[in-house]
Amino acid sequence: MLLKEYRICMPLTVEEYRIGQLYMISKHSCEQSDGGEGVEVVQNEPELHPQHGPGQVTEKRIYLSSKLPTWAKSFVPRFFYVTEKAWNFYPYTITEYSVSFLPKFSIRIDTKFENNNGQNANVFGDQPTPEESVCFLDILTDPIPEKDYKESEDLSHWQSNKTGRGPLEEGWRASAEPIMCSYKRVSCSFEVFGVQGRTEEFIHKNIRDILLVGHRQAVAWIDEWHGMSLDQVREYERLLQEETNSKVKSSQCGTGQPVASRPTILRSVSVTDERSLTMLGGRTTTMTDSGPSHPRSPIRLHSTPE
Numbered sequence: 001m002l003l004k005e006y007r008i009c010m011p012l013t014v015e016e017y018r019i020g021q022l023y024m025i026s027k028h029s030c031e032q033s034d035g036g037e038g039v040e041v042v043q044n045e046p047e048l049h050p051q052h053g054p055g056q057v058t059e060k061r062i063y064l065s066s067k068l069p070t071w072a073k074s075f076v077p078r079f080f081y082v083t084e085k086a087w088n089f090y091p092y093t094i095t096e097y098s099v100s101f102l103p104k105f106s107i108r109i110d111t112k113f114e115n116n117n118g119q120n121a122n123v124f125g126d127q128p129t130p131e132e133s134v135c136f137l138d139i140l141t142d143p144i145p146e147k148d149y150k151e152s153e154d155l156s157h158w159q160s161n162k163t164g165r166g167p168l169e170e171g172w173r174a175s176a177e178p179i180m181c182s183y184k185r186v187s188c189s190f191e192v193f194g195v196q197g198r199t200e201e202f203i204h205k206n207i208r209d210i211l212l213v214g215h216r217q218a219v220a221w222i223d224e225w226h227g228m229s230l231d232q233v234r235e236y237e238r239l240l241q242e243e244t245n246s247k248v249k250s251s252q253c254g255t256g257q258p259v260a261s262r263p264t265i266l267r268s269v270s271v272t273d274e275r276s277l278t279m280l281g282g283r284t285t286t287m288t289d290s291g292p293s294h295p296r297s298p299i300r301l302h303s304t305p306e
Contacts, residue, residue, distance in 0.1 A: 001187055001188070001189040001200075002187070002188055002189070002200040002201070002203075002204060003129070003133055003185070003186070003187040003188075004133050004134075004135055004185075004186050004204060005129040005133055005134045005135065005183065005184065005185045005186070006135050006137055006182075006183075006184045006186065006207075006208065006211055007118035007134065007135070007136050007137065007181055007182070007183055007184075008118075008136075008137045008139065008181065008182045008184070008211055008212070008215045009117050009118050009136075009138075009139070009173050009176075009179055009180065009181045009182075010139065010179070010180055010181075010182070010215055010218065010219050011165050011166070011168065011172070011176045011177075011178065011179060011219065012178060012179075012180050012218070012219065012222070013115060013178045013180055014091050014113045014114065014115050014180050016178075016226065017113060017180060017182075017218065018090050018091075018230070019225055019226075019228050019229075019230065019233050020218040020219075020221070020222065020225050020226075021218060022233045022234070022236075022237055023218075023221065023224065023225035023228070023233050023236060023237075024214060024217050024218040024221060024225075025214070025237075026236060026237045026240040026241065026244075027217075027221070027224075027240060028213075028214060028217060029041075029240070029241075029244050030240045030243055030244045030247070033244045033247045033248050038062075038063060038244060038247065038248045039060050039061070039062050039063075039244060039248070040060065040061040040062075040063070040081075040244070040245050040248045040249070041058065041059075041060050041241040041244065041245060042059050042060065042061060043057065043058060043059035043085075044056065044057075044058045044059075044237070044238075044241065045057055045058075047087060049087065049089055052087075052089030052092060053089060054089075055087055055088050055089035055090065056087075056088045057085070057086070057087050057088075058084075058085070058086050058088070059083065059084065059085045059086075060083070060084045060085075060086075061081040061082070061083060061084075062081055062082040062083075062084060062097075063081045063248065082097050082098070082099055083097065083098045083099070084096075084097050090113070091112060091113035091114070092110075092111065092112050092113075093109075093110075093111040094108070094109070094110055094111070095108070095109040095111070096108045096109075102190070104189070104190065104191040104192055105189070105190045105191075105192075105199075106187075106188065106189050106190075107186070107187070107188040107189075107203065108186075108187050108188075109184055109185070109186050109207075110124060110184070110185045111182065111183065111184050111185075112124060112183045113180060113181070113182055113183070114180065114181055114183065115178065115179070115180050116179070116180070116181055117173050117174070117176075117179050117181060118136060118173070118181040118183070120181075120183070123183045124183070124185060129185060135208070137208065137211060137212055137215075138173070139155060139168075139212060139215050139216045139219065140155050140156060140168045140169075140170070140172060141170060142212055144209060144212050144213050144216070145209055145213075148209070148213045152220065153216050153217055153220040153221075154220075155167060155168045155216060155219060155220065156168060156169075158219065158220050160222050160223055160226075161223055162222065162223045162226045162227065163222060163223075163226060165222070182211075182215065184211065186204065186207055188200050188203045188204065190203075
C-alpha cells in the first residue's frame, strides 16, 4: 500500500471553497465528458450522519478506457468504468473508488479543509502522516499536463474582479490573506505481483495532476461562483449533471457501444470531495442500503483521484 498526504493551499476561505468546490467539480466534469467517456452521476442526495451531521452522498461512474497507459490496457476490459461513492460532510469528506474486475485494487481519500497554510501536522486527529509521505502542491508553480494548461487558468496572470485577489506570486503561501488548505490523505493498494509498484505510482501521479488542475480551476473561476448561495450552486450542479450524463450516454449510443456490455460494478463505499478527482480508481467496501450511510475503513475490494 502506498500512502501520501497532499496539502494544497488556495487564496480562499473554507466557507468560500464550499461553494467553489461544488461549482468546479460540476463544470470540470462536464468539460471532461465527451466521446463516450467522462463522469456520469447516478446518485446525489442529502445524507445525515450520526457523527458528522448533514452532508451529501454522491455516486458516480467514471469512464476512462482511453486514459489508461499502454501497459495497463493488456489486462483491462475494453469498456469499463470506475465507481466513486462519496460522503461530503464539509469540511470533512471521504472518498473510495472501485473496479469490479480488480478485486485487490483499492483507493481511499480522506479530506479535511482548514483555514491555514498547511502547517497542521495531524489534521485528521489520529496520528501524524510521516513527513516523507507529505507532499505540498503549489497551484502556482507546480507543473500540470500540457493538455490541461489554459492561459485563463494560469494564476500568475489571474485577477479576480469580484474579490480583488491575484495574481499570485512565488512564495504566495507565506503572505496570502485569506488562505486555506485542502488536506488529502490518499492510500492506494494494488496487490498484484509484478505490477503493484508501477500501478500505485501511476495512480498517485494522476491524483496529483487532478488535484492541481481542480484546485487551480476553483481559484481561477472565482468570479463565476463567488456570491452564489449553497442552494444556487446545488441547482447549478443539478443542471450540469443532467448535461454531463446526456453527453456521456449520447456519445456511447452514437458509437454503438451497448450499455449491456459494460462490466457490472459492485456498490461500494467511497468518499471524496467531489471531490471528483476523476481518473483511475477502485474501491474498498460493500454497504447496505438500510439506515444512514457510514464511511468505513477500506476493505480492499476494488480500487481507484479528488
